[in-house]
Amino acid sequence: MTSKIKNSLLQNTIKSSKNNDMSKKRIITAAIILVAIVAIALIFKEEVSSEPKGIYTVRSGSFEEVIKCKGEINSADVVEIKIPKTLDDYTLRVWSYRIMDIVDEGKEVKKGDFIAQLDQSQLTTRMREVTQDLERLTADLKNAVIDSTVILTQLREEIKDAQLDLEYNKIDLEQSVFESEAYQRKVQMNYQKAEIGIENKKRNYQLEINKRKVGIKRLENYVEDRKESVAKIQKAIAACRITSPDNGIVMLAKSPFEGKKYKRNDNCHPFMPVLAVLPNLDQANSEVYVKEIDISKVAVGDSARVSFDALEGVTLKGKVVWIASMGEDHKDFDMKVFKVLIRLEETDPGLKPAMTSNSEIIVSNLENVLSVPVRSVFSGDSGKFVWLKQGSKLVQQPVTTGPENEESIVITQGIQEGDRIATEAPAVM
Template sequence: MTKNKKLLIWGVPTVLILATALFLILEGGVVAGGRSYVVKRGKLDASIESVGEVKGEKATEINIPLIIRDRELRIWQIKIVDMVEEGKIVKKGDYVAQLDQTEISNHLRDRMQEKEKRDADLKNARIDSTVRLTQLRQEIANSVLDLEYNKIDLEQSQYESEAYQRKAQMAYQKAEIQVEKRRRDYLLEQNRWKMRVQRHVNQLDWLDGLIARYEEAMEATRIMTPEDGIVMFGTNWNGSKYSKDDEISIWRPLIATLPDMSSVISETYVKEIDISKISKGDSVNITIDALPNKSYAGEVAYIAAIGEDHPGFEMKVFKVIVRFQDRDDDLKPGMTCTNSIVFEHYLDQPLIPLEAVHSDSLQSIVYLKSGGNVTKQPVRLGAENKGMTVVLDGLKEGDRILMNPPEDML
């Protein structure tokens, strides 16, 4: 009797365990981590993640000085020979960077040598004009004397023959014409030399102004801050931050910025295949790599209309600006952040794990278990997020699906 009781005591739990195991085997389990999953309704936010950089929405720009960008100076790019550390807090008038003076100095030396030559040319032109015009005035004086001689001869010819009178008249007219010609030649030569001298004067004036601008550019190579702020350096053509010995082009003159962190943004780039999904005003969840215990709410404030090539991407990307809705003193310019841009909200929709979705003849299917039968069930899916996806058509709440296809249906 005692033996039978022991068998009964140990046998009942064993039977219950075996029955439960058999039920689970037949039904396939009820948790997502097992062999099956029961479809539930829930909420899912469809989002796109992109890495961005924290910036002030407004910033004071520190550019290559305008005098250095003067086209006549022919300084197309200039090297940074020294700079402060990025992130340094500065006051108005503080030192930021030193630009290389070598090319400016070389141009200045060349222009000064050219000015010496032009000075010599001007002096020679003035001397030559003086000599030449003096010579012409002497020729005019001689022509006037010749005219006077011919006039006297003409007056005396009245006592001579008619032929001689005619000859004297012609000689006088010829001398008169010669005087007028000499005077015209003098005026033409005077104007010619005047223009030649003026060209030298104009060239010297231009060189004087150019030399003064080169000297001003030399002084402008020491870059100072126009306002108080935190120094954030600009980026090169390849997207890297400027550093010592980098070249800055006058076509891309931004050296650094002093961001105003009273209004904070995240500047990010979204791939062209995803850009059509998002819209201005979409909500964004922002996390900061340097502040792992914090998250911030934001919204899409700007979407670029034209795609561009950007380092780190194999396709065109579009610039997107996300504006933080909250202000936090812990936010610093240049921090790396992750933007989760929510482009669609699904409420009370059937949700299933992505792991349970398979493909068959270019359509998505799941393996639907009903009693002891398993069938391929086509499904139309919506957005996905964090390993789950929305089922728009093909399943309802309470349906049981297998996480993996049965061996006999592979």
């Protein structure tokens, strides 16, 4: 019994030892498999980290080089609303007018509707001065006419008296033939003296007539001038109320000194008379500013596309019609800019003056060229290059570039159609 029990225990011990050996082998095998999986995962991760986020396949096609710029819609054909010519008269002695009231910009008006009211106070003061002057001169003219009548009447009476004295002297002369020679000589001299006196009086009378005529004429001219001034001032006062010359939408002009659009209490000037305009948007321009680094690419006649923030889905064709010959500073740019006018060749019912426009000037249009995303071209010490995919690797491939826009750039040398390039530089090399 005892030997059987011992044998049984020995066999169980051997089996348990074998089972333990098999368990260890399984654990070791599982560990080896786990290590292999981790190693493969690390290798895969490294390979993935070496891959770029995106790959672009190079294709041939058309390419547009465009210059994008924001602008504002203005009419190419406008009706100007000006300060009336009546107010541009130096005799009024008013050099500027305060705007007491003015219509709101963007308001639709009809012919004859109110546009602006200018201050009349300076004209009223001038009217009072001229009227007082006119009354004084009119009184002076009446007095001059009366004085002239009195003086000339007296002179005519003196001539008549002198002519009567001459008659008496003539009688004495005729009777002196019976007197001595000395008496005859005396009478003859008196007669001659009376003749000379009459001639003098006639001459003085004529001179007084001319003098009085000149004086009265001068006063008449002064009076007439003041009357004309009164009439001009009356017209000017009436002209201070400015109305619309036609139907349209009002766009206010800018003050030549402040550079801001006119508003109430601003001063306007007859020598720069435009207060507002009525644009005709059947012929509209997109007024844009192009940076000086791009202006050499733009030419009159270039095509353009114009869209609008306020008109979703509306894009109109246009053409460059004018380029400024001199650059200027602009608050929205950090360099000189040139003003460019794009004439819209189409219109839309929703188009409004001063509407913000987004213009794309097409400066070149190429066919059958290779273009890639701008972000896929990099710069190095030796020039520009792309990351070209060759098998599982990415290699630097030098390229020669051509025109570009905000999204794409033309490649003239270095790659071929069908090549695959990375759109971003690989993180690990």
